[in-house]
Amino acid sequence: MSQPTAAGVPGAVPAEVPGPAVGTVPDTGTVRVPPGQKPRTGVWWRHALAVLALVWALFPVLFILSAALNPAGTLNSASPVPTAFSFDNFSDLFASQTFPFWSWFRNSLVVAGLGTVFQVFIGAAAAFAFSRLRWRGRRPGLMALLLSQMFPALLAFPALYLMFLKIGDVLPAIGLNTLWGLLLVYLGGAMGANVWLLKGYFDTIPKELDEAAKMDGASHARIFFTMTLRLVAPILATVGILAFVALWGEFLLASIFLLDQERRTLGVGLYSLNLADRNKYFGMFCAGALIASLPPVVVYLTLQKQLIGGLTQGSVK
Structure with a gap:
């Protein structure tokens, strides 16, 4: 006598579920795309x-x-x-005696170029000290740099103006209404975010290299100039690009410090075109703005690989 096969009966043998026929593709719920037609991705x-x-x-x-x-x-x-x-707007701008465009362009190149070099050097030296050396006050110094960035820079403008106004009475070369005085103010703000960015990249360099160099008799200065700076070239290029772009387009401090027409930077000089007559000189202003945008674009295109590498590799330790 055969055993019952009904469900729920003790000892029943479950019936076999019929599977797909041989040679057929199981249905997975996906929509088939006809040959020669691109699938719709929904993006x-x-x-x-x-x-x-x-x-x-x-x-x-x-x-x-x-x-x-x-x-x-x-x-x-x-x-x-x-x-x-x-090209009449360009020719009028270049030939104008009232608005010395090329003097403004030269002043911006001097301030942005020298300021970038010194800011990178000061930031690299400070980051090397915070990253490689061990000294009392190292951590509080880093925290002080971080906290100083939370205060608006506008708070220091009146004090800087009065300070350099008095300095000009003693040292006219670095006083108010001079490019060198403006450059000194820019260098005063060289530390801060740059030091943190540089320190993060310096920490990725193995310290065993420094120890090996010390065993060979190398000093801290020699390690810094001959070995470390070469290994951190990407982050130096990154900080250099950011510093150059920031100094090239800086307007507030330059408008306060530089009063003479010949000593103005490019941003302040072009703004004076709008103050003179916004409607009349608008074409000249746009022509000068196009030329002013070329140096940052050239710098970015030249060092874009180092910029990406420096930002990504220095973000983690």
């Missing part, structure tokens, strides 16, 4: 957002370019789409 909105962001970023550039090439050269005649092309 079209990402591309739309990217295009929208690109248009949003390029619209000011297009407007400035159109106004610089507009022969009318006024704010009223400026439009996003250029209707005519001419």
Whole structure:
């Protein structure tokens, strides 16, 4: 007598579930794409957002370019789409005796170039001391640098103005209304965020290299100049780029310290065009703004690999 096969009966043998036939593909719930047709990924909105962001970023550039090439050269005649092309605004800006454009350009190069070199050196020396040396007050010093960045720089402007006004009476070369005085103020703020960024990269360098160099008789200065600076070249380039761009576009301190027309930096000088007559000199202003944007772009394109490497490798230890 055969055993019953009904479910729920003790000793029953479960019936076999019929499986897919041989040669067929089981249904997994995915939608099949016909041959020759691309699958729909559903990410079209990402591309739309990217295009929208690109248009949003390029619209000011297009407007400035159109106004610089507009022969009318006024704010009223400026439009996003250029209707005519001419280099009259550039020639008028270069030939102007009232607005010495090339003097402003040279002053900005001097301040931004020298300021970048000294800021990188001061920041690297401080980061080496905080990272490699052990001395009393090391941690409180790092915390003090971090806390000092929380206070707005505008609070120090009145004190800096009065200080350099008095210094100019004793040392006119570094007083108020001088490029060297402005450069000293910029160097006073060289430490801070740069030191933390540099220290994070310095910590990634094995300390065994320093110990091996000390066993060979190398001093701290020799280790710093001949070995460490070469190993941290990416972060030095990163800090250099950030410092150059910041100094090149700095406006507030430069507008306070530099009063004479010949001694102004590029940003302050171009702003004086708007103060004179915003409608009349708008084309010249846009032409100068286009030329002023070239040095930062060249620096970024030249050192972009070092910029990415320095920011990523120095972020973790």
